[in-house]
Amino acid sequence: MSVHSEIKRITTETLRKMKFDKEKIAMLTSYDFTTAKMVDAGGIDTILVGDSASNVMAGYETTLPITLDQMIYHAQSVVRGTQRALVVVDLPFGTYQSNPEKALESAVRIMKEAEAHAIKLEGGKEVEESIRKIVNAGIPVMGHLGLTPQSIYQFGTYKVRAKEETEAKKLLEDAKLLEKLGCFALVLEKIPAQLAKKITEHISIPTIGIGAGKYCDGQVLVYHDMVGMNKDFSPKFLRRYLDLYSEISSAVSQYVKDVKNVNFPKDEESY
Ligand code: KIV
Numbered sequence: 001m002s003v004h005s006e007i008k009r010i011t012t013e014t015l016r017k018m019k020f021d022k023e024k025i026a027m028l029t030s031y032d033f034t035t036a037k038m039v040d041a042g043g044i045d046t047i048l049v050g051d052s053a054s055n056v057m058a059g060y061e062t063t064l065p066i067t068l069d070q071m072i073y074h075a076q077s078v079v080r081g082t083q084r085a086l087v088v089v090d091l092p093f094g095t096y097q098s099n100p101e102k103a104l105e106s107a108v109r110i111m112k113e114a115e116a117h118a119i120k121l122e123g124g125k126e127v128e129e130s131i132r133k134i135v136n137a138g139i140p141v142m143g144h145l146g147l148t149p150q151s152i153y154q155f156g157t158y159k160v161r162a163k164e165e166t167e168a169k170k171l172l173e174d175a176k177l178l179e180k181l182g183c184f185a186l187v188l189e190k191i192p193a194q195l196a197k198k199i200t201e202h203i204s205i206p207t208i209g210i211g212a213g214k215y216c217d218g219q220v221l222v223y224h225d226m227v228g229m230n231k232d233f234s235p236k237f238l239r240r241y242l243d244l245y246s247e248i249s250s251a252v253s254q255y256v257k258d259v260k261n262v263n264f265p266k267d268e269e270s271y
Contacts, residue, residue, distance in 0.1 A: 007083040009085075010046060011086060012140045012185070015045070018218075019205070019206040025218025025219075026044055026045050026218060027044065027219065028221055028222075029047070029056075029223045029224075031056065032077045032081075033080050035081070036078040037081040039082075045218070046087075047082060047087050050090050051063040051092045053066055053074050056222060056230070057074070058070075066093075070092075072114050075087065075089040076113065079114055088118045088120050089116040090120050091119050091120065093150040096134075097127060099129075100133035100134075101133070104133045104137055107119045120144055121141065122148035122149075124145055124173070124175075125174060131183065141181075141182070143174075145175060145178070145187070146191040146212065147191070148189065160190050160211070161189075161190055168192075168195050171191065172195075176202065179205050185207070187207075188207050189209075190211040190237070191211075193213025197213065197215035200216055206218055225238050226238070226241055227241060227242045228241070228244050228246075229244045
């Protein structure tokens with residue numbers, strides 16, 4: 001038996017059991033093979049191929065421009081880099097909102113072409129029929145409520161959502177609806193910790209928070225933010241575990257110096 005087949009893949013059922021057993025779920029994003037390999041080796045439970053690739057990998061201001069083909073390319077690379085993590089892939093903007101048939105076609109392409117394990121999409125009641133259609137086709141769906149970056153032009157700001165009673169009430173209703181529709185988990189982005197706690201206690205599926213406090217069943221961060229590759233994004237919720245921006249740029253400066261001073265390569269680095 002190969003080493004490969006001895007590693008047991010995390011499933012949606014594993015996540016459900018983790019909530020039941022009160023074991024927290026750790027999730028990070030990845031968009032490429034090499035990163036996914038390191039993240040998987042670090043023992044992450046689930047990897048999100050987020051449409052944040054639009055910002056992080058392509059340098060766009062929002063998540064809106066990334067296409068389904070581009071998401072599939074990122075997802076294929078990530079799936080090839082993992083043995084253990086459950087790989088969830090974002091449906092990009094415009095591939096599921098217009099009608100449920102289109103939503104199913106988009107989800108099927110991700111599952112078939114990238115061999116992903118689940119998809120994620122943003123929204124509640126507004127995308128109810130799309131979720132129903134995808135779940136009925138046997139595709140696991142992760143929901144995403146609170147700050148939903150694909151709606152940034154409607155919100156007008158990336159500030160904390162659902163501080164007001166009316167929005168908080170709708171959020172709880174949407175969370176219950178997503179559970180009822182058969183979503184296997186739910187991302188809660190940038191909402192008050194007490195609201196995330198209430199939602200987490202009211203639904204049986206795991207909640208995964210980003211800027212949503214400690215009561216969620218799990219946490220997700222964007223990998224590039226968490227390892228400090230991105231200097232320009234410092235929200236309160238972000239904990240940086242490394243300062244790779246400085247580390248990498250000083251390594252590059254040293255390399256430039258070594259090349260210019262003919263200090264690289266040395267004889268022992270030559271044939
Ligand atoms: O695209 C993404 O990275 C996300 C996370 C912020 C949850 O949706």
